[in-house]
Amino acid sequence: MDAINNLFPNLSAALDSLLRRFLPGTVVDIVMMLVSIVTILLLLPVVFLIMTYLERKIVARIQDRWGPNRAGPWGILQPFADMIKMFTKEDIVPAKADKIIHFLAPVIVAALPFIAFTVIPFGRGMIGRDLNIGILFIVAVTSPAAIGILMAGWGSNNKYSLLGGMRAVAQLVSYEVPMGLSILVIVMLAGSLSMQKIVEAQSGPGNLGIGWFIFAIPVGPIAFFTYFFSAVAETNRAPFDIPEGESEIVAGYHTEYTGMKFGLFQMGEYVSVFGQSCIVTTLFFGGWQGPLLPPYVWFFLKAFAVVFVFMWLRGTLPRLRVDELMGFAWKFMVPLSLANIFLTGILIRLVQIIS
Amino acid sequence: MDIPLLVFLALAVVTVIGALGTVLMRNIVHSALFLIVSFVGVAGIYVLLEADFLFAIQILIYVGAVATLILFGVMLTRGVRGEQPQLNNQFLPAAIMAILLFVVVLVPVILNSIWPSSTQPAPTATTALLGQELMGTYALPFEVAGVLLLIALVGAIIVAREH
Amino acid sequence: MSVPLTYYLILGAAVFCIGLYGALVRRNAVGILMALELMLNAVNINLVAFSRAVTPGLLTGQVFALFVIAVAAAEAAVGLAIIIALYRSKRTVNADEVDLMKG
């Protein structure tokens, strides 16, 4: 059982010892780093394809229709059909547009969620690098996405995409504050920023999930509420998708993007949805901890459960108006998460006094 | 030529190119983007100086918040004319003279003076230590920073709001 | 400390001089603001470099750098508010065209 549990750390250790026989020390470290980077970077597009398929099927089933079932059995090959379409669509760049910025924007928006995956713990030994500023590194790396979106809006030389870009950034920016504040609650409960330590801090008795931070009544659920809805708003999804709302400003900041560049925006969005689901799992649902199954299986089960909730929201909730959306962030979420931080502070002190 | 020196040179080049781009670019948006490149270069320098908390803060505050604010400022004041403003004002020669003088004084001081240095190992997890210092010895500046931010917020709202 | 302290100081001086050049020479007020941010960053590099080289145990330099970052953020916020108000009243952002005080 133990062999299956840490299957992948054993594999990487075996590869490491194999390489050490031929290559000098530092080169082996570099090679091992490259191996783990490439596996993460290849894992994510596969997850992206699975999620596009899942999203179409789930939203379809919610609306009582079948969703894709033509391409392959039950529409399994639909993501590949989309991919081929993306590759063969002509890439139109508007006249007088700023070519370099127009090209750089999708690259940045697509690349940032990948970098955040260096600190996400998939299993017991399975993490890119356990930095001791783990969760802060994720918050820091996802915040420049606003710059990418502004570049997209500006580079397309189109009034509507610039307006859509500025709206998207105003929303992104407003929801980053409650997100940071709800992370503070978890950091106080866990006592460290490193993601593996946050996961280990949630290992309750018998690994049955009693120790998960979402069950840290009353503080956990409030922090989960503020974090989850900020994450939904941060990835421009479901009730908060004003910027690319079809009924709003044409298609928001990616109006002037066609072909593969538009595909990059989609990949960036879906990879950041998966990234946010992994973070929610690690912070609130005890990461890779679980009674029977090996850790990485638990992790992906929980992550895809959260992804399902993201898609479920998309299928059911109507879109919020802009002023409601902004008011909700500044007038409700920020004060609530600040109060939640002090509630945690007082409760931790009481627990310390009692014990 | 060990690796940290190479990494330092690479980061220094990125920072200086970003800074030069910010100052010399004709289009104000391009110079804002070069500013972001320079901020990322400085964040790398913090990593070399083993200040990991500051690395995350530099990216979170400068690249995430201040750069977005500057880009918004640029877009709000781009002006309908949108013509390319003549880049430099008439103080160009005087400014170059002043900076050359400044460099002539500064660089010898840097090169010739012997800086005290110690070989103590630096702490790896700086965040917890910073927390104790902020709450302990630097408690008063911490509160003053709060007041400063409040004044900046209120002042900026009064100045920027349409009347 | 594999990279000697003087290298960081030279880098800090270089970024400071570039920022100073930008602040003195640029016409666009937002450009001047960006140059100021560069100068503050140069100060931060020196602070952290000295803290790392001279007293690695104490993180005084890093605490100072944190406060400098807070001040720089507040300064950028207020500076841009002034520029926006200026632009709204006089339709120009060029610093040398704004000479209301002149006789």
Added chain:
Amino acid sequence: MLQDYTYVGLMTVIALIFPIIPVALAKILSPKKPSPIKNDIYECGLETIGDSWIQFRVQYYLYALLFVVFDVETVFLFPWAVSYGVLGWFALIETFIFVAILLLGLAYAWRKGALEWV
């Protein structure tokens, strides 16, 4: 410590190069038939009116301003939160004052309507 961040450096470089591959591939596979009409800006069929860089309301700036101030506040709270277990009661009161001061700012912005989406 530097070992961890070489990983981060490598990851950043590769992650930035990674999206470029599909775009380059698409440039080879996709047809290239540019035409003035096709390259025109998409304006729901209307001709572009005026310069694309028209000036916007100041509302966007106010949100970015609030974000900068509250982001700096979050940053100041992170070290306090990490070392919370070690710090005594005094730290809790200090941070309460710090956050109360900034809540004054939020209340001011709320009263003055800086939060409204005009």
